[in-house]
Amino acid sequence: MYLIGASGHGKVILEIIEEENRTVAGLFDSNPEKKELSGYPVIGNLQQGEYPQNARFIISIGNNKTRKDHTERFDLLYTTAVHPKAAISRRCDVGEGTVIMAGVSVNSDSSIGKHVILNTNCSVDHDCIIEDFVHISPNACLAGNVTVGEGTHIGAGAVIIQGVNVGRWATIGAGAVVLKDVEDHAIVVGNPAKVIRHNH
Numbered sequence: 490m491y492l493i494g495a496s497g498h499g500k501v502i503l504e505i506i507e508e509e510n511r512t513v514a515g516l517f518d519s520n521p522e523k524k525e526l527s528g529y530p531v532i533g534n535l536q537q538g539e540y541p542q543n544a545r546f547i548i549s550i551g552n553n554k555t556r557k558d559h560t561e562r563f564d565l566l567y568t569t570a571v572h573p574k575a576a577i578s579r580r581c582d583v584g585e586g587t588v589i590m591a592g593v594s595v596n597s598d599s600s601i602g603k604h605v606i607l608n609t610n611c612s613v614d615h616d617c618i619i620e621d622f623v624h625i626s627p628n629a630c631l632a633g634n635v636t637v638g639e640g641t642h643i644g645a646g647a648v649i650i651q652g653v654n655v656g657r658w659a660t661i662g663a664g665a666v667v668l669k670d671v672e673d674h675a676i677v678v679g680n681p682a683k684v685i686r687h688n689h
């Protein structure tokens with residue numbers, strides 16, 4: 490298995506994989522000055538075909554758009570990383586490339602898309618739909634029946650009450666309390682959360 494992105498986020502994923510008793514052969518990164526991360530070799534820039542056939546990858550890059558761009562540029566096989574101290578319902582689907590940090594809870598009948606980040610201690614309650622390339626930051630709390638559209642970033646400690654639909658490529662500020670639906674690309678902050686501008 491290989492990681493793409495030798496960043497702080499990459500370090501956290503490396504430790505999850507260690508906790509799972511799986512091994513990482515190395516990391517790819519476009520910065521030639523990066524030679525190692527947490528004792529693992531940084532091999533260099535990822536070039537199509539310059540890795541073993543059937544190798545599995547995780548894109549360890551926090552930026553949602555950059556993760557999506559990588560999946561469009563490279564034809565790779567992906568795996569997931571799920572910390573053993575995460576509590577994931579057996580009735581929940583988790584898509585390829587997704588990473589789930591320590592202390593995360595996902596409750597019954599929720600669906601987690603591809604290349605999603607469920608960061609430390611966030612909770613996703615029953616019947617939620619989390620689309621591809623979403624990042625739910627540490628300690629964010631999604632009540633039941635919440636949907637989050639592709640590429641949206643939910644900030645640290647944000648709360649989304651039950652039944653809310655958050656659009657695609659939106660940003661929910663740290664600590665926001667979201668009481669009603671959020672349109673595509675909106676950036677919302679505060680309690681109650683209000684739109685301050687839009688992502689381009």
Ligand SMILES: CC(=O)SCCNC(=O)CCNC(=O)[C@H](O)C(C)(C)COP(=O)(O)OP(=O)(O)OC[C@H]1O[C@@H](n2cnc3c(N)ncnc32)[C@H](O)[C@@H]1OP(=O)(O)O
Binds near residue numbers: 627661663665678
């Ligand atoms: C492991 C990890 O590290 S995971 C990463 C977790 N990271 C996060 O949760 C970060 C989430 N990001 C934020 O909350 C950011 O502040 C954003 C994206 C909402 C806004 O960022 P920017 O576009 O740079 O906004 P900017 O800092 O210019 O602030 C604009 C206004 O909104 C206010 N504001 C910004 N963020 C928030 C917030 N979270 N809550 C309340 N008000 C906020 C600012 O005070 C400012 O108000 P003013 O115009 O009255 O002075």
